[in-house]
Amino acid sequence: MHSITLGPLTSANGEIQIPGSKSLSNRILLLAALAKGTTRITNLLESDDIRHMLNALTSLGIKYTLEDANTCIVEGNGGPFNASSGDLFLGNAGTAMRPLTAALCLGKGEFLLHGEPRMHERPIGDLVESLKVLGVDINYQENDGYPPLLIKANGLSGGEVSIKGNISSQFLTAILMSAPLAQSDLTIKVEGELVSKPYIDITLHAMKQFGITVENNHYQSFFVKGQQTYQSPGEIMVEGDASSASYFLAAAAIAGGKIKVHGVGSDSVQGDVKFAEVLSAMGAKITYGPTWIEAEKDQLNGVDLDMNHIPDAAMTIATTALFANGPTRIRNIYNWRVKETDRLMAMATELKKLGATVEEGEDYIYVEPLDNVKHVAIDTYDDHRIAMCFSLVAFAHSQVTINDPGCTSKTFPTYFDLFAKITE
Numbered sequence: 437m438h439s440i441t442l443g444p445l446t447s448a449n450g451e452i453q454i455p456g457s458k459s460l461s462n463r464i465l466l467l468a469a470l471a472k473g474t475t476r477i478t479n480l481l482e483s484d485d486i487r488h489m490l491n492a493l494t495s496l497g498i499k500y501t502l503e504d505a506n507t508c509i510v511e512g513n514g515g516p517f518n519a520s521s522g523d524l525f526l527g528n529a530g531t532a533m534r535p536l537t538a539a540l541c542l543g544k545g546e547f548l549l550h551g552e553p554r555m556h557e558r559p560i561g562d563l564v565e566s567l568k569v570l571g572v573d574i575n576y577q578e579n580d581g582y583p584p585l586l587i588k589a590n591g592l593s594g595g596e597v598s599i600k601g602n603i604s605s606q607f608l609t610a611i612l613m614s615a616p617l618a619q620s621d622l623t624i625k626v627e628g629e630l631v632s633k634p635y636i637d638i639t640l641h642a643m644k645q646f647g648i649t650v651e652n653n654h655y656q657s658f659f660v661k662g663q664q665t666y667q668s669p670g671e672i673m674v675e676g677d678a679s680s681a682s683y684f685l686a687a688a689a690i691a692g693g694k695i696k697v698h699g700v701g702s703d704s705v706q707g708d709v710k711f712a713e714v715l716s717a718m719g720a721k722i723t724y725g726p727t728w729i730e731a732e733k734d735q736l737n738g739v740d741l742d743m744n745h746i747p748d749a750a751m752t753i754a755t756t757a758l759f760a761n762g763p764t765r766i767r768n769i770y771n772w773r774v775k776e777t778d779r780l781m782a783m784a785t786e787l788k789k790l791g792a793t794v795e796e797g798e799d800y801i802y803v804e805p806l807d808n809v810k811h812v813a814i815d816t817y818d819d820h821r822i823a824m825c826f827s828l829v830a831f832a833h834s835q836v837t838i839n840d841p842g843c844t845s846k847t848f849p850t851y852f853d854l855f856a857k858i859t860e
């Protein structure tokens with residue numbers, strides 16, 4: 437198996453342009469495809485998750501041109517997809533699988549949605565059950581509650597529907613993005629807790645950019661008018677990915693040095709910019725501009741925080757915690773277990789390999805700082821974020837080997853090249 441060995445490293449310095457946001461890239465591509473008019477998307481992320489969305493759009497008859505790797509011109513369909521059938525392979529991209537499941541219900545035809553083996557272990561039942569209430573015929577092809585799915589689409593009725601929010605916010609995102617194209621007005625009620633709430637703000641923001649306003653009643657219910665048409669904004673730029681920024685900000689906070697990331701800042705719509713607040717709470721020096729964030733080392737202290745609002749960037753705190761003064765507890769992160777891998781189990785297992793004292797709770801992880809890190813090979817479980825998080829261990833006066841570093845291609849194919857550029 438291919439691996440990369442890093443470190444020992446002592447400093448992180450420089451300025452980095454962060455590649456485009458995965459969450460925004462896939463939302464904007466889908467909305468551009470459904471919208472009336474042509475959309476020129478700049479700073480589109482080039483990564484596996486985005487390629488899966490682009491390939492799906494091709495299969496569904498959407499025309500687009502890639503001017504270069506990060507600039508895509510999409511000819512909108514001005515309504516639901518025209519395709520009457522499709523076999524869509526969506527890898528392990530939640531931001532393709534979940535929103536497309538709902539969007540395909542808007543048209544007429546038969547569609548098979550499937551992905552990598554792990555995608556077939558990631559739940560989608562809460563979304564499917566809500567779509568059934570809206571009149572859609574969807575069947576699980578293997579296990580109840582999981583892809584592959586066979587959709588026999590004939591439009592999405594309006595009315596009222598409940599959706600569970602305690603496993604993934606992507607289910608609500610999926611229904612919200614399709615709702616304006618439903619046959620009549622739709623009220624969506626959120627049942628129980630809503631996890632990863634800031635991702636709903638990303639969804640509402642993207643919909644607004646395409647001309648659709650949603651009535652948001654304190655994230656407990658949403659009202660969307662039916663029979664509307666998304667309107668292309670013409671030109672749209674994807675912000676830098678705030679989750680991707682977390683590794684560089686953490687590197688500066690841990691090592692001697694200063695790093696400025698460009699592309700995300702105080703103006704960002706992404707919840708994961710709040711990662712910088714956690715670093716600041718730990719003691720790092722953080723400065724913001726509208727489109728940049730700068731981090732500088734200071735004495736780091738452990739924290740005990742609910743990080744449900746930043747599930748992806750919170751993973752970066754789990755390895756940053758090794759460098760703090762005192763233990764860290766990351767709370768309310770049960771849904772780490774249903775992402776690229778069981779991230780609570782994987783994080784705990786790999787941190788323990790380094791020699792760290794770790795407690796894996798059902799919905800939390802507790803990590804004690806570590807002075808003498810063992811040089812070990814970190815398994816990455818085909819999870820881009822495990823690979824990126826553990827690169828930070830190279831600052832712990834030891835080498836660290838990362839197995840299968842190519843798994844970062846899901847959201848950040850150039851990660852290890854950029855990391856090498858800013859570290860010594």
Ligand SMILES: O=C(O)C1=C[C@@H](OP(=O)(O)O)[C@@H](O)[C@H](O)C1
Nearest residue numbers: 459531604605606632635747748
């Ligand atoms: O809507 C999105 O773009 C995302 C929502 C989050 O998932 P959950 O809502 O499943 O926590 C996040 O972890 C994922 O990487 C992207």
Ligand SMILES: C=C(OP(=O)(O)O)C(=O)O
Nearest residue numbers: 528529530531748775776
């Ligand atoms: C959970 C993630 O991805 P997905 O969009 O596939 O849910 C992630 O990128 O950390």
